[in-house]
Amino acid sequence: MNFTSDNSYGAWPEILAAVADAGRGAAVSYGGDEITARLEARFGEIFERDVVVYPVISGTAANALALATLVPPHGAIICHAESHIAVDECGAPEFFSHGAKLVGLAGAGAKIVPEAVEASLAHFQKGFVHHAQPWAISITQASERGTVYRPEEVGALSALARRHGLKIHMDGARFANAIAHLKCTPADVTWRAGVDVLSFGATKGGAIAAEAVVFFNRDDVADFEYRRKKSGHLVSKMRFVSAQLEAYLAEGRWLRHAAETNGRAKALAEGLSRIEGAELAHPVEANEIFLHLPNRIVTRLREAGARFYDWTPPEAGRTLIRLVVAFATPEEDIARFLSVARG
């Protein structure tokens, strides 16, 4: 019963097959191959516009490369205080950007709102040389608490960003889960809502190690390619990474899998929420469940072999735990978890 992370499970058979196929014959290395060449057209269809796409092998690399490309060393990146870039990347955005400052905001469900951004701008004034210069807003879709920004929420942040000359980055490690929840087009919640760059995740959803940095405006690409090379993220046999992304996107698999996973998470959450003393901390919109559970149930689950994270220390007899349902989480594990929890 492993509910610790999406990354605890392997990869889709279709992705493994695509990788096995990708290596036939000689090809131009470092991304000059045909599979990589096809990617931009594929992403272009999905996002309904021309895009520039760079495959990389980790979400941290995608986020840090995207942000460092947008933001200079004296810039500030406004984000949620609990966001992955702020607390779970060991300072990667600071490293790649050579010291840009992350300004972490509070916000319900790990989402930020325009009012909080506006307030933070008072402390980092544009043009005042003593202050780190606000340069970008980074939002996480789905958020660190499994909630999802609606297009109009993204749009409100973008409108504010435009007024202040800020760029918008979206960390889409679980982008598929968000789209599956929103039932909007990928365009609606990204560039049509004002997003400039997207870290498009596939690893959590079922790839081996494949993410894509998607630029919606060619001008923003700037020196991205040098940054990617310089950070060791220009993979020599790139076709193996690109093939994963291609298989991930083929035949709508990415959304079908995400919808199914979301549904299983929602079902598990509903079952758990009916247990006495249990309380959902946030609506379950993607594939993560944040649940307050009585400590004795938490203990019982662990004793039964369930693995998951405590999200905050136990308090007042209960603990906030996080459960992640992955594409390959066995149905019987979910059933057994629920059964043990019910006691």
Added chain:
Amino acid sequence: MNFTSDNSYGAWPEILAAVADAGRGAAVSYGGDEITARLEARFGEIFERDVVVYPVISGTAANALALATLVPPHGAIICHAESHIAVDECGAPEFFSHGAKLVGLAGAGAKIVPEAVEASLAHFQKGFVHHAQPWAISITQASERGTVYRPEEVGALSALARRHGLKIHMDGARFANAIAHLKCTPADVTWRAGVDVLSFGATKGGAIAAEAVVFFNRDDVADFEYRRKKSGHLVSKMRFVSAQLEAYLAEGRWLRHAAETNGRAKALAEGLSRIEGAELAHPVEANEIFLHLPNRIVTRLREAGARFYDWTPPEAGRTLIRLVVAFATPEEDIARFLSVARG
């Protein structure tokens, strides 16, 4: 007829199979899995001592992480002026080390010798605050010109290094080819000869994307793990990278393949060297051939569809070209190349 790079070809079937196998069931992410756990023992057998091993996905990452772990921002790294770290990584060592200085030396066959190192130390004096501080020597095995350091050559550099308090890093992107040539043990030309850290390459030899940073002394590991995470190189589903390394090393495959590839390169070189006007620039010790060819033959080869790099601009009617024979270079391509060259 693609002789541009080892990276132009795919991956061994055994490695693809191992990757397909690696994803079964749930596992601890970020390297806490069983396959990764087995790696250190495996490398320990190969190197006949305890080692600390970190899988990464590119040679640039391996080199830059290893060097940045050894060398502080005010340090200097002594290397060959043509080495991969000096000219082909877009400044990755400088980026990861936050600005350490690469001091590039001349040297025949892209190898450095103690006399040249000693001379360079006069310009970077230990303890003099105005100078970048010499901290490490980095050598490439096999070298950028396809030549191989013998154990006693490495030992002489190490002896000098020890006298001056310098560490030794070996960039082993083609380590297998070097060992296959030397017919010594992996230990003999690394830690027994004074090497502290090795970038052990597998990608060029036949993996999808897998290299290992091998520390021969635990103390040198220092903050490597934070650097790896911070640079986006801590792969979440690490078992897929570790599985490649395991399959690469299994049953002596890595050396068997390298020996065979070296042999094919040597045979091609011998054939070419008999052509009138052709001259080998360096002995062919690994899988690379550096050959002066009359320009008309170079032109004829390209017209016949051969792909390879000019290494220096044409001069006096001939050009220095590089040919790389990879594990999967088709035998008929080699034969045809030779045949076209002969005219």
Added chain:
Amino acid sequence: MNFTSDNSYGAWPEILAAVADAGRGAAVSYGGDEITARLEARFGEIFERDVVVYPVISGTAANALALATLVPPHGAIICHAESHIAVDECGAPEFFSHGAKLVGLAGAGAKIVPEAVEASLAHFQKGFVHHAQPWAISITQASERGTVYRPEEVGALSALARRHGLKIHMDGARFANAIAHLKCTPADVTWRAGVDVLSFGATKGGAIAAEAVVFFNRDDVADFEYRRKKSGHLVSKMRFVSAQLEAYLAEGRWLRHAAETNGRAKALAEGLSRIEGAELAHPVEANEIFLHLPNRIVTRLREAGARFYDWTPPEAGRTLIRLVVAFATPEEDIARFLSVARG
């Protein structure tokens, strides 16, 4: 009527005289001179222990160099959210430390308390590679709001720091004002209370451009000297900087001036606080006054030529302003400011 900053005024005559004297004859450059050599003994007397002292020319340099020496790139520095290092140095600590993360805490009077530090540590866990590693606490003495940490307050933070393996840095840009207020020894509120490194300010108090980084433990010095050189802060004619510090400390001038300046600030604050609608935001312990004033009085003062900063935007008919009384603020300006404010 300039109340904007300590830096708006020049330098003491004694310091200008010392500088004029310092240049006689030839001397070893880069700090090898006799005046610089005398500094450590002088600081040793003042702090009642052996110290290592490095003169620099700005407080930002002192803070950033001290912090970067203590904290690695993957480290986190815990500080007040309003501290100078967090908001007024354009990211200098991040630049010098190559990306360490500043974790800004709330706290009354711009001071931090152990409970807030403890809470922040939950989000940056020691040994967890995904998190920036807590490495140091930085406190400001006197604080950004003109309040002063008492020795027991520093001691409580240090006790917590020791338990968690953290270093303590003190930004003492207004250290003289703090000591003059506390009436304790400089040792009592620094190393005896657990401080490891102090940025000792003299510029705000009356020097031209002179600060000192004071290490209380030789081991913490590490590679400071290389960092100073590499950042362009190793002044060639160092004796001119050291002479300023020597004159600042001579004959107890630094404390006498600070006490006098504090006294004048307190008197002005008392006068202002009796005005109807005026309210002090914080006790005036050093040379800064944070005062809520009715907007019409603020306007009247500005129309009369007074210069000072609004600290927060006007709200509910009043504004929080900051007034700084410097060593050279003319007595008549203080009297006139009070008179205009009274209307």
Added chain:
Amino acid sequence: MNFTSDNSYGAWPEILAAVADAGRGAAVSYGGDEITARLEARFGEIFERDVVVYPVISGTAANALALATLVPPHGAIICHAESHIAVDECGAPEFFSHGAKLVGLAGAGAKIVPEAVEASLAHFQKGFVHHAQPWAISITQASERGTVYRPEEVGALSALARRHGLKIHMDGARFANAIAHLKCTPADVTWRAGVDVLSFGATKGGAIAAEAVVFFNRDDVADFEYRRKKSGHLVSKMRFVSAQLEAYLAEGRWLRHAAETNGRAKALAEGLSRIEGAELAHPVEANEIFLHLPNRIVTRLREAGARFYDWTPPEAGRTLIRLVVAFATPEEDIARFLSVARG
């Protein structure tokens, strides 16, 4: 008898007086004062065009800030292998530029020539993502060996630079000595010859600690002001630095002093060159003498109390020494040095 460095002597009386004067009354800090405001006009007169001028306190800061403003982290800076930026700044350009690569060239008299630059460009190809990208040429005026670039020499480098899209930086730590030698206008050997940014030195010539970064094109300024702040080089009481530059430039003092110092160096060099076994390594064009002297004379000079640097280790019975004549080197020291050398 101190001939070690220009920095071994103090400051001109006129500069000390200007500093003493500069602090009167209140002024806007951080460079908003009147003295700093006057500087751009003053430099504009001297250089016969609009310029943007930033005072800083060290040559290392001036060079590193200028270069980092021109060159991105993935850029390469072409310079002489013996230049100050390459060997005497402990990697400051790499630190400020976040890892740009210095490419050091050979060249007689520590000057570089177009042919050598052209050759180096073959190894760092524009647009090839694996290579650090050539971005700027940095030349030293006067050079590290006391020789001076003539306007046409600078022009030839600039012409090459323009063809390859490179910027030109001039390290003018001894710019006054160079102009005094060339007897051309400051414009002739800088912007008229294609220089984009100049590190204009005053400290070596007689200031306390004052240099100016002079941009000849406003577009190149980019984010210089943030870099200066972020590196701790935005001095709060800037007027004290600006006053030094103003006094340095007033009434043609900078050139008069430099001409006189050059003359004294040349006279000493001529006297020394007539000694048997002595040989000038380079023509003495500024205030530095590079002289081969028999080892026994070197020893005799040191025993008599003379201080100077050996520039290379003794070889074949003689040593290359460097002698610097500073504005304040006593005439009797020069006479005595010559007398002791003659034996």
